[in-house]
Each structure stands twice: as C-alpha cells, then as structure tokens.
Amino acid sequence: xxxxxxxxxxxxxxxxxxxxxxxxxxxxxxxxxxxxxxxxxxxxxxxxxxxxxxxxxxxxxxxxxxxxxxxxxxxxxxxxxxxxxxxxxxxxxxxxxxxxxxxxxxxxxxxxxxxxxxxxxxxxxxxxxxxxxxxxxxxxxxxxxxxxxxxxxxxxxxxxxxxxxxxxxxxxxxxxxxxxxxxxxxxxxxxxxxxxxxxxxxxxxxxxxxxxxxxxxxxxxxxxxxxxxxxxxxxxxxxxxxxxxxxxxxxxxxxx
Amino acid sequence: xxxxxxxxxxxxxxxxxxxxxxxxxxxxxxxxxxxxxxxxxxxxxxxxxxxxxxxxxxxxxxxxxxxxxxxxxxxxxxxxxxxxxxxxxxxxxxxxxxxxxxxxxxxxxxxxxxxxxxxxxxxxxxxxxxxxxxxxxxxxxxxxxxxxxxxxxxxxxxxxxxxxxxxxxxxxxxxxxxxxxxxxxxxxxxxxxxxxxxxxxxxxxxxxxxxxxxxxxxxxxxxxxxxxxxxxxxxxxxxxxxxxxxxxxxxxxxxxxxxxxxxxxxxxxxxxxxxxxxxxxxxxxxxxxxxxxxxxxxxxxxxxxxxxxxxxxxxxxxxxxxxxxxxxxxxxxxxxxxxxxxxxxxxxxxxxxxxxxxxxxxxxxxxxxxxxxxxxxxxxxxxxxxxxxxxxxxx
Ligand SMILES: Cc1ncc(COP(=O)(O)O)c(C=O)c1O
Numbered sequence: 001x002x003x004x005x006x007x008x009x010x011x012x013x014x015x016x017x018x019x020x021x022x023x024x025x026x027x028x029x030x031x032x033x034x035x036x037x038x039x040x041x042x043x044x045x046x047x048x049x050x051x052x053x054x055x056x057x058x059x060x061x062x063x064x065x066x067x068x069x070x071x072x073x074x075x076x077x078x079x080x081x082x083x084x085x086x087x088x089x090x091x092x093x094x095x096x097x098x099x100x101x102x103x104x105x106x107x108x109x110x111x112x113x114x115x116x117x118x119x120x121x122x123x124x125x126x127x128x129x130x131x132x133x134x135x136x137x138x139x140x141x142x143x144x145x146x147x148x149x150x151x152x153x154x155x156x157x158x159x160x161x162x163x164x165x166x167x168x169x170x171x172x173x174x175x176x177x178x179x180x181x182x183x184x185x186x187x188x189x190x191x192x193x194x195x196x197x198x199x200x201x202x203x204x205x206x207x208x209x210x211x212x213x214x215x216x217x218x219x220x221x222x223x224x225x226x227x228x229x230x231x232x233x234x235x236x237x238x239x240x241x242x243x244x245x246x247x248x249x250x251x252x253x254x255x256x
Numbered sequence: 257x258x259x260x261x262x263x264x265x266x267x268x269x270x271x272x273x274x275x276x277x278x279x280x281x282x283x284x285x286x287x288x289x290x291x292x293x294x295x296x297x298x299x300x301x302x303x304x305x306x307x308x309x310x311x312x313x314x315x316x317x318x319x320x321x322x323x324x325x326x327x328x329x330x331x332x333x334x335x336x337x338x339x340x341x342x343x344x345x346x347x348x349x350x351x352x353x354x355x356x357x358x359x360x361x362x363x364x365x366x367x368x369x370x371x372x373x374x375x376x377x378x379x380x381x382x383x384x385x386x387x388x389x390x391x392x393x394x395x396x397x398x399x400x401x402x403x404x405x406x407x408x409x410x411x412x413x414x415x416x417x418x419x420x421x422x423x424x425x426x427x428x429x430x431x432x433x434x435x436x437x438x439x440x441x442x443x444x445x446x447x448x449x450x451x452x453x454x455x456x457x458x459x460x461x462x463x464x465x466x467x468x469x470x471x472x473x474x475x476x477x478x479x480x481x482x483x484x485x486x487x488x489x490x491x492x493x494x495x496x497x498x499x500x501x502x503x504x505x506x507x508x509x510x511x512x513x514x515x516x517x518x519x520x521x522x523x524x525x526x527x528x529x530x531x532x533x534x535x536x537x538x539x540x541x542x543x544x545x546x547x548x549x550x551x552x553x554x555x556x557x558x559x560x561x562x563x564x565x566x567x568x569x570x571x572x573x574x575x576x577x578x579x580x581x582x583x584x585x586x587x588x589x590x591x592x593x594x595x596x597x598x599x600x601x602x603x604x605x606x607x608x609x610x611x612x613x614x615x616x617x618x619x620x621x622x623x624x625x626x627x628x629x630x631x632x633x634x635x636x637x638x639x640x641x642x643x644x645x646x647x648x649x650x651x
Pocket of ligand 1: 347348373374375376377451452453493494495496497498499500565566567611613614637638639
C-alpha cells in the first residue's frame with residue numbers, strides 16, 4: 001500500500017502537509033527541514049523543486065526558489081540528498097514542481113529515481129490532464145507514484161469528479177483562485193469545501209493556499225481531511241539559523 | 257491525433273510536437289472558455305463585420321505593399337515592404353488587440369491585462385481599451401520600461417496602468433509571468449490579451465488568425481502589382497512570432513513560398529547574450545505551451561539578450577517551432593550590431609525608419625542571397641519612433 005494511502009487510513013482529520021522549497025534556506029538544509037517537520041507534527045512533507053518561472057506561485061515562494069537555485073539546487077542534487085532520507089523520515093514525501101525541469105531530466109528517469117529514493121507522490125500543477133491521460137500518467141503509475149491533481153473554487157463538479165478519478169493519494173483543494181501566498185480571505189471557503197465533502201470523492205481532500213496559522217488550519221480542517229501550509233512556513237524560515245527551533249515554534253503555533 | 261497542417265493545430269492545440277495548454281488548474285476555466293468559444297465567436301458574421309470595419313477605419317488597413325526600388329537595386333532582387341508600420345499605433349500588434357478586445361467584449365470581460373516588451377503591444381492594448389472604455393493593466397519588465405520610455409508614456413496617456421515586472425531578467429518573459437499570475441488571481445472579470453503567438457492553446461492559433469490579415473492582403477496586393485499572388489520569399493523578424501505568423505499564414509501550405517524567420521542573435525549566437533531561440537533552444541514548456549525554449553541543462557529558463565525589447569524572449573510560438581522542426585521555415589538570425597546597421601541603411605535607402613525588431617529582418621539581406629527575379633516580401637512590422645533613443649546613440 002502507498003505510504004500516503006496508509007497515512008489516510010490511520011488518520012482522516014487534521015492531516016497536516018507542509019511545503020518547503022528544496023535547497024532553501026541553504027542547499028543542504030533540505031533534510032534538516034524534513035526532520036524538523038516530521039518531529040513537530042507534519043504528517044506529510046511536500047518538497048518544492050525550484051524553477052526559474054513558477055507561474056502559480058506568489059512572491060514568497062518565488063523568492064525561495066530563486067534562493068534555492070542560487071544555492072545550486074537541481075533535481076539531481078535533490079535525489080542525492082534524499083538517497084538516505086528514508087533512514088530517518090517515515091512520513092510520506094511528495095515532490096512538487098513545474099514540468100520543464102522534469103522533462104529536461106527525462107520524465108521516466110525522474111519517476112524511476114524519485115521512487116527509488118522513497119518519494120511517494122507528485123504534484124505537477126502545469127501537467128494537464130489530457131497529457132496525463134495520454135502520455136505521463138502511465139509512467140507515473142508504473143513507478144508506483146501517486147499523482148495529485150488540484151481543484152479550485154472555479155472547477156466544475158464534473159471536472160472535480162474527473163480529476164478525483166485520475167488522482168491517487170489525495171486531492172488538493174486550492175482554497176481560492178490565486179497564486180500561492182495571497183491574502184484572499186477564506187470566508188467563502190466553507191461552502192466550497194462543503195460541496196467537495198458532499199460529492200463523496202474517492203480521495204481524501206487537503207486544502208491549500210492561504211493556510212498560515214491555527215485559525216486558518218482549523219477552518220480548513222472543519223470540512224476537509226486536512227490542510228497544506230507553504231508560504232507561511234517559508235516566511236518563518238527566512239533568515240533563521242536554527243531550522244529545528246524555528247520549525248518547532250511554527251508548528252506548535254499551528255497545531256496547539 | 258487529429259490531422260494538422262502547418263496552419264491549423266490539432267484539437268488540443270498541437271502543431272506537430274509543439275503547443276498544448278500546460279496550465280495550472282487555476283487557469284483552466286478561463287482557458288477552456290476561450291478554447292470552446294474562440295472559433296465560433298471569430299466566425300460570427302457580426303464579429304467579422306465589426307472587426308473588419310475597425311481594421312479599415314481605425315487601424316488604417318489595408319496597409320500598403322510597397323516596392324522598395326533602391327533596396328531592391330542594392331540587393332539585386334525584388335523587395336516588397338508590407339507596411340505594418342503604418343498601422344495606427346505604429347506596428348502590427350494592433351491587428352490582434354482589436355480582435356481580442358471584441359472577443360473579450362463577447363465573453364463579458366470588464367478588465368484587460370497584457371504583457372509587453374517593446375511596449376508596442378502594451379500601447380496597442382491600451383489603445384483598444386480606451387476605444388472601448390475598459391480598464392487596462394499592462395505588465396512590463398523594469399528594464400524595458402527604461403529602454404522604451406516613449407511607449408510607457410503613451411500607455412499612461414491612454415489611461416492604462418503600467419506595472420513593472422521586477423523578477424528574473426526584468427524583460428518580456430517576466431512581464432508575461434506577472435500577467436499570468438494576475439489572471440490566476442482575477443479569474444472572473446479579466447481577459448488576458450497575449451501579444452504574440454505564444455501561451456496556452458488557443459492563443460497561438462487565435463493570435464495567428466487575427467494577424468493573418470497581413471498575408472491575406474499581401475496575396476491580393478502582390479497580384480495587383482505583378483499578376484501573381486505568390487512571392488518566392490516572405491521574411492519577418494520573430495520575437496514570439498506574431499508578425500511572422502501573420503505574414504506567413506496564407507502561404508504556410510503553399511510550399512513554393514520560402515518562409516524566412518529572423519531571430520535576434522544579440523551579441524552573437526554563441527556569446528551567451530542572445531535570443532536566437534531555434535539555435536539555442538531545446539523542446540520545453542514556458543508560458544503554457546510546449547515549444548523551443550532557451551534553457552539550462554537542468555531545465556531552468558535562460559535569460560535572453562537582444563537590443564530590441566520585442567525580440568528579447570527565450571521562447572518562440574509553437575507554430576514556429578514546428579516550422580523550424582519540420583524544415584518548412586528557414587530560421588536566420590541577426591546581431592544587435594547588424595540590426596542597427598540595417599535600420600540606418602533602410603532609413604537612408606527608402607525613407608522609412610523601422611523598429612529595431614523589424615531591422616533584424618532587413619539585416620539578413622546581407623548574407624542570404626536572392627536571385628534577380630525573386631519576389632521577396634518583408635514584413636515591416638513597426639516603425640522606429642520608439643527606438644529613437646537607441647538610434648541617437650549611434651548617429
Ligand atoms: C515592431 C515589432 N516587431 C516585432 C515584434 C516582435 O513580436 P512578434 O514576434 O510577436 O511579432 C515586436 C514586439 O514588440 C514589435 O514591436
């Protein structure tokens with residue numbers, strides 16, 4: 001059974017997924033960040049593969065990508081860093097990134113090596129479902145990786161069903177129509193999450209975008225299986241020289 | 257896969273291997289709305305009537321096809337200039353913005369966003385927004401705001417808000433990123449008027465169709481002048497490729513016509529300061545479509561360089577990537593210096609000061625030989641007023 005599926009069988013509410021850009025704040029902090037997240041209550045870890053032109057991201061994650069790239073982060077380096085990660089990290093690991101660097105690496109080689117170092121799933125926001133169905137989905141599945149599609153408040157019910165049927169692991173419910181880190185308020189999110197819940201989807205639902213503290217995490221968890229924090233954690237890490245302490249303080253604030 | 261031609265992409269927006277719509281879910285509804293409606297809207301009789309009337313009475317079409325006598329003599333062939341520089345606002349860009357503003361109106365959109373490099377597309381967008389009384393926001397790289405100051409002033413005078421893009425190379429690529437992010441954040445009331453044949457399907461096809469009026473006119477105009485509607489060559493500069501797409505469009509499936517696209521080599525193709533995408537690029541994905549892309553071995557987009565802001569882009573539209581890949585098009589390049597020299601040459605020989613972008617197309621006349629009886633049409637995509645500051649430094 002996939003590690004992600006196993007997680008949701010054991011835990012179906014208040015599941016916390018935390019995003020961090022690989023190679024941020026330092027090239028070699030990736031594993032420290034992962035350990036700190038696991039030790040302080042993160043149920044899943046989403047590692048961002050930095051890209052020069054991250055279209056779906058706001059300024060904070062863009063900036064972390066710029067720094068990670070300047071630090072020298074590449075997919076190859078990331079896989080080298082993850083090689084022994086499974087000795088210490090038990091929670092599911094998801095790689096998030098844009099298609100172009102993955103295509104240059106070689107899509108099949110990427111999936112194979114990701115699986116080999118213990119990665120459980122992929123989020124590639126600019127991989128459309130047509131190309132997923134006709135070309136890439138089979139490669140992802142053949143390597144035993146989960147693939148997580150995004151849905152937004154603008155996504156039609158019919159399309160939500162379709163994307164749910166193509167996803168494995170969980171479905172990523174974007175809380176509002178925005179790039180990451182926007183401060184659009186979450187007032188309308190209740191109706192949208194209730195709609196998703198009523199649809200009785202195949203996959204658990206995690207809510208992302210705009211989750212930044214205890215209050216927003218609680219709001220998301222009221223109608224979904226859990227939530228994803230990205231920008232707020234990246235902001236917390238900015239300028240820190242103690243990843244473990246910063247992460248502990250940040251997650252205590254969210255989970256207390 | 258469905259049958260495609262050089263002109264017509266597949267249902268999924270592919271020209272051969274290139275195209276598609278590689279967009280995040282946040283853009284899906286808007287892009288899908290465009291995909292499902294653009295052909296119907298554009299073929300509607302009332303739309304066509306309004307579009308054609310604006311092209312005639314507002315843009316000033318048809319633009320002349322002018323026999324360039326002294327230039328022809330200089331290069332010992334027959335050179336015709338398609339005078340897009342005489343369009344209202346000074347470049348071909350307005351053919352597309354007139355079409356897209358009418359489309360946006362039919363989609364019920366109240367807010368228009370655009371990216372711009374040289375500022376010509378920004379001005380053309382601000383212009384049609386003023387014409388229709390619609391809010392207009394133009395994203396422009398910080399570096400381009402400096403080097404194309406007259407166009408920034410024009411956009412502001414036309415009532416548009418110009419927002420600087422401060423990430424990356426601070427040029428066209430980054431302005432496009434910011435425009436796409438704006439669209440993600442404003443999913444309901446906003447239409448994004450892309451300025452070239454780039455972006456997710458259906459933009460490359462839609463923009464090519466709006467610009468195809470250029471080659472539609474070339475055919476009947478050349479026939480009026482020479483008795484035949486097929487030239488031997490059509491030449492155009494390529495940034496994203498919209499003036500080239502418009503100039504090539506009605507010749508794409510006429511295989512006797514050689515199509516010559518000219519890219520910006522910057523300081524030289526192998527100088528590390530270039531924008532010659534077909535020579536330096538590999539297949540990749542940028543701004544929602546799979547095409548040729550200048551990138552590192554790790555798939556990070558390379559920051560291009562060209563003296564002309566409109567060609568300073570690391571990609572190329574998927575239609576052109578397919579023309580290159582299939583061999584249907586000939587792709588040449590001109591350096592900054594060659595383009596500058598050509599701008600001065602054309603000005604003195606024909607009394608026409610071309611845009612720096614356009615000057616690249618003229619520059620390759622020096623190293624691509626033509627026969628005395630060839631009929632060569634050059635798309636004179638824009639006029640040089642916006643580039644006077646650069647030209648003055650070289651007087
Ligand atoms: C006069 C002129 N020609 C050409 C271009 C390049 O764009 P495209 O390749 O889309 O025609 C521009 C872009 O700003 C321009 O202003």
